[in-house]
Amino acid sequence: MKPLKVLQLLPALDSGGVERGTLEIARALVSAGHESVVLSKGGRLVEQLQREGSRHIARDLGRKSPTTFLQYRALRRLFEQERFDIIHARSRLPAWVAWLAWRGMPAHTRPHFVTTVHGMHSVSRYSAIMCAGEHVIAVSDTVRNYIRTHYPPSRWPHLTDDRITVIPRGIDPTEFPRDYQPSDEWLARFHAEFPQIGQRKVLTLPGRLTRLKGHHDFITLIGKLVADGLDVIGLIVGGDDPKRPGYAKEIRERVQAEGLGERIVFTGHRSDVREIYAISDCVLSLSSTPESFGRTVLEPLAMGRPVVGYAHGGVAEILRGLFPQGAVAKGDVDGAAKRIDAVLTGHADSARTAHQFSLAQMQAATLLLYANIASNPQLLSSTQ
Missing domain, CATH: 3.40.50.2000 (Glycogen Phosphorylase B;)
Structure with missing residues (x-):
């Protein structure tokens, strides 16, 4: 399979579980020979991201203002210029702007659109954007059940069971080794x-x-x-x-x-x-x-x-x-x-x-999902 070009979007790269997961997948992409790009307003983790081989694009899509939505045209131009294979949105407001940009592209030229539901947000039209991906990653069975309960296929026809994948978060056993003793x-x-x-x-x-x-x-x-x-x-x-x-x-x-x-x-x-x-x-x-x-x-x-x-x-x-x-x-x-x-x-x-919650398993499962999506032309479809 040809190397993939993957863009992950989130508000900032300061700290937190979403940010950590973004860097973990970026590192795995680079290690596997793919091109990794992350878009955020920046933060203290940008230096580490770049040191580990990814590219960072500075753009603030997390500011809660109506003007943030107006960035979708510029984002669409970015998508057209960069020709990403996968767009992976990890947070609601960046996901909205990315979806608006993505939706306006011709179906045969646009990248695949993936979202991860990291948390069980209040059920609303605003939160529903995290289920608008062509494929949706749930970080636990609990989150998958939340999606199925509140965003059923009867209202979200594209969101069939085969388009939701549970990939639990993982930890690096070298970072949290068993029986570790402090100095x-x-x-x-x-x-x-x-x-x-x-x-x-x-x-x-x-x-x-x-x-x-x-x-x-x-x-x-x-x-x-x-x-x-x-x-x-x-x-x-x-x-x-x-x-x-x-x-x-x-x-x-x-x-x-x-x-x-x-x-x-x-x-x-x-x-x-x-x-x-x-x-x-x-x-x-x-x-x-x-x-x-x-x-x-x-x-x-x-x-x-x-x-x-x-x-x-x-x-x-x-x-x-x-x-x-x-x-x-x-x-x-x-x-x-x-x-x-x-x-x-x-x-x-x-x-x-x-064993079942290892970082290596999480990274491998995510990259395998990217590969399967990128090789499936039938997946391209409009979403709600």
Whole structure:
């Protein structure tokens, strides 16, 4: 098969799961001899993208303004000039502009249009653009079920089951190696920064300080375990949400009001999350709404660290495959406390190896999908 020329579109290249996945696929394309191009307004990851062999086109398609839609003509000219084989949209507003540009091209000359549904957005005409691809990638069975429920073929005739492919996100086992041990230097620095940890059992809740991540349940859980006589400390690993500073203030005040200031530590945003997973006796996932995937569950499990979490959405899929004894019903703090006690007292099995969620598998499945789409002239069709 001839080398492909693939364009991925997203708002920016700063940080986050969508951005990470974009770079992972770009790297795989280059490694396989294809041409990889990414369009975004830019960001701190552009340098890495280019260093790894991809080309970056700077264009802001993520600004929420009616004028953003007017860029579709310029984008269509770009498509015509570059002659991409695949256009892969990963976010709603860039997907709209790309679709408007793509739709106006002659069917026999335009590239194939692919979308990835990374999250379960509110159901609306605006969100529906992520199902307008000739082929749609779902990052989990949960997301596929969401698509089938809210965007049925009766309303979206092109979106038949064979045009939806589940490709779970993957992690690199060299980045999160099983049984990883931090260096003595890191351990000394971390314990000096957070001396409250001492010899206590460490329970970690990763994620930005937003209401959906379950921090109030985490505070309740730590208080319950301490009251039951367990010598634990809770780490809340994640930065404040700049858009909602009141929530961070709210949970910090609750920690102090309940006398848990020495038992719950706010680490802020960290770049050493791998090391924090490694020293954690148990990692928690307490999101109040179902996650589309659950990378912060998969990462510690891949390292062999136990995870206790609310079993809904993508988290339920990962726990079912790798650590079923860690699954509890949403909101069941008492059940979570019992599972944590079993983990801390050695009455839980080890996490299974995360073969089915490897980065290599995710990359290979995506490139295979690109190849199949590019070699299928019958796929070209108009979409809603």
